[in-house]
Amino acid sequence: MPDVHAQPRPLATDATSRWRSWSPWLATILRLGLAAVLAWAAIPKIANPDAAVIAVRAYQLLPEAAVHPVAWGLPFVELAVAVLLLAGVGTRSAAGAAGVLLLVYVAAIASAWARGLRIDCGCFSHGGYDPGANGVRYATDIGRDLSLLLAAGLLVWRPASRLALARDTNLQPDQEHQ
Amino acid sequence: MSNKRRQQHGRGARPPRSRNATRRSRQRRRPSPVIWCVVGLLAAAAIVGIVVQSQRSGSSGHPVVTPAVISGPDNGVLQGQASAPVLVDEYGDFTCPICRQFQATIGPTIARLVQQGTIRFNYHPIALLAQNGQDPAQAANAALSAGDVSRGDFWKLHDALFANQEPEGAGRWTAQYLLDFGHQQGITSPAYDQAVTSGKYLGFVEAITRQAQQRGINATPTIFINGQLQQDPDVLTSPADFEAAVTRAAQAVKG
Numbered sequence: 001m002p003d004v005h006a007q008p009r010p011l012a013t014d015a016t017s018r019w020r021s022w023s024p025w026l027a028t029i030l031r032l033g034l035a036a037v038l039a040w041a042a043i044p045k046i047a048n049p050d051a052a053v054i055a056v057r058a059y060q061l062l063p064e065a066a067v068h069p070v071a072w073g074l075p076f077v078e079l080a081v082a083v084l085l086l087a088g089v090g091t092r093s094a095a096g097a098a099g100v101l102l103l104v105y106v107a108a109i110a111s112a113w114a115r116g117l118r119i120d121c122g123c124f125s126h127g128g129y130d131p132g133a134n135g136v137r138y139a140t141d142i143g144r145d146l147s148l149l150l151a152a153g154l155l156v157w158r159p160a161s162r163l164a165l166a167r168d169t170n171l172q173p174d175q176e177h178q
Numbered sequence: 179m180s181n182k183r184r185q186q187h188g189r190g191a192r193p194p195r196s197r198n199a200t201r202r203s204r205q206r207r208r209p210s211p212v213i214w215c216v217v218g219l220l221a222a223a224a225i226v227g228i229v230v231q232s233q234r235s236g237s238s239g240h241p242v243v244t245p246a247v248i249s250g251p252d253n254g255v256l257q258g259q260a261s262a263p264v265l266v267d268e269y270g271d272f273t274c275p276i277c278r279q280f281q282a283t284i285g286p287t288i289a290r291l292v293q294q295g296t297i298r299f300n301y302h303p304i305a306l307l308a309q310n311g312q313d314p315a316q317a318a319n320a321a322l323s324a325g326d327v328s329r330g331d332f333w334k335l336h337d338a339l340f341a342n343q344e345p346e347g348a349g350r351w352t353a354q355y356l357l358d359f360g361h362q363q364g365i366t367s368p369a370y371d372q373a374v375t376s377g378k379y380l381g382f383v384e385a386i387t388r389q390a391q392q393r394g395i396n397a398t399p400t401i402f403i404n405g406q407l408q409q410d411p412d413v414l415t416s417p418a419d420f421e422a423a424v425t426r427a428a429q430a431v432k433g
Contacts, residue, residue: 076227
């Protein structure tokens with residue numbers, strides 16, 4: 001096992017090195033933030049499987065046979081991605097998976113908006129029919145998911161971060177200055 | 179998985195261009211094994227979720243409470259005189275468009291035959307469809323909850339739910355919506371409010387739906403006349419043909 005908490009050596013002073021010094025910390029913040037949001041989204045859906053079914057069904061995108069598997073499986077996938085990001089294991093792949101999920105969510109919400117459905121997105125809570133749904137809320141949901149998508153994209157680009165368990169996303173001090 | 183590859187994969191600093199290009203071309207041929215580990219893990223998580231949640235949801239979630247309004251055979255809501263020679267069973271779903279059509283075209287004939295003492299009508303409020311983003315179990319629960327107030331209120335809501343069916347309205351029939359809907363129909367008893375809000379009969383609806391499916395009922399409306407499954411589309415769409423089928427059944431009883 002490599003040293004899990006390996007610290008980088010002091011860095012040179014040019015701009016690239018300054019970027020190198022704070023990029024891992026930015027990645028750490030993005031990683032933990034994305035993990036928290038995903039876990040926050042997954043837990044209520046796992047706690048109430050029947051409500052999750054209603055939320056998925058309300059989008060009217062899936063055939064009935066697929067509604068239950070998606071409603072029950074997806075929150076566990078969200079939670080698994082959150083755990084990977086939290087631990088910093090396979091960060092690039094996990095962030096990629098988060099990005100795929102977010103792309104799907106953005107498309108689903110946009111499609112519900114475009115079709116004039118009035119539903120709660122079911123992102124963090126119980127979804128389903130919601131007479132209060134309007135363009136502002138759909139736009140807010142999409143905006144939030146796009147920000148998260150940006151975070152996921154940055155992590156795919158630069159997955160190396162501090163406080164990560166796995167070496168593959170840790171800085172390799174020995175190679176840093178070669 | 180090789181350390182070398184992982185190191186290259188996760189490096190924070192940008193490698194020299196030539197190495198970068200080498201890495202890209204190598205990745206194109208064979209993606210990092212980490213990706214497949216993650217994909218496998220996520221697939222496993224999805225399967226675990228489906229298995230765990232399928233056990234947690236459904237019957238385990240709601241206790242099966244038999245509603246007061248249930249009085250007919252096979253957990254139906256029965257209307258009509260005991261002396262009526264013919265029993266008509268309908269397995270219906272409040273969100274099913276063909277059930278609404280059946281109610282609109284054959285419903286008046288059924289009401290008249292019940293009045294005349296020719297038939298007893300036994301309605302089974304199952305939740306088979308679960309389509310259109312609606313929740314038929316909630317609608318059935320609301321009708322059965324109205325039955326807690328009075329038998330007449332069950333049929334009032336039965337008629338109103340079909341008359342106000344809206345295929346476009348996604349997830350329209352939530353408990354909250356049905357609470358207001360019942361109030362609009364003049365059902366204002368606290369017993370109704372309590373049963374709708376708590377989902378008192380959701381477990382019962384699930385149970386009779388499963389029961390119906392075990393009997394091979396996979397479509398709504400499914401109509402039985404004296405236990406005979408009606409498959410002739412004319413009987414289900416033409417009042418005259420429906421009445422003729424009832425008359426035949428009545429004659430068969432008289433023998």
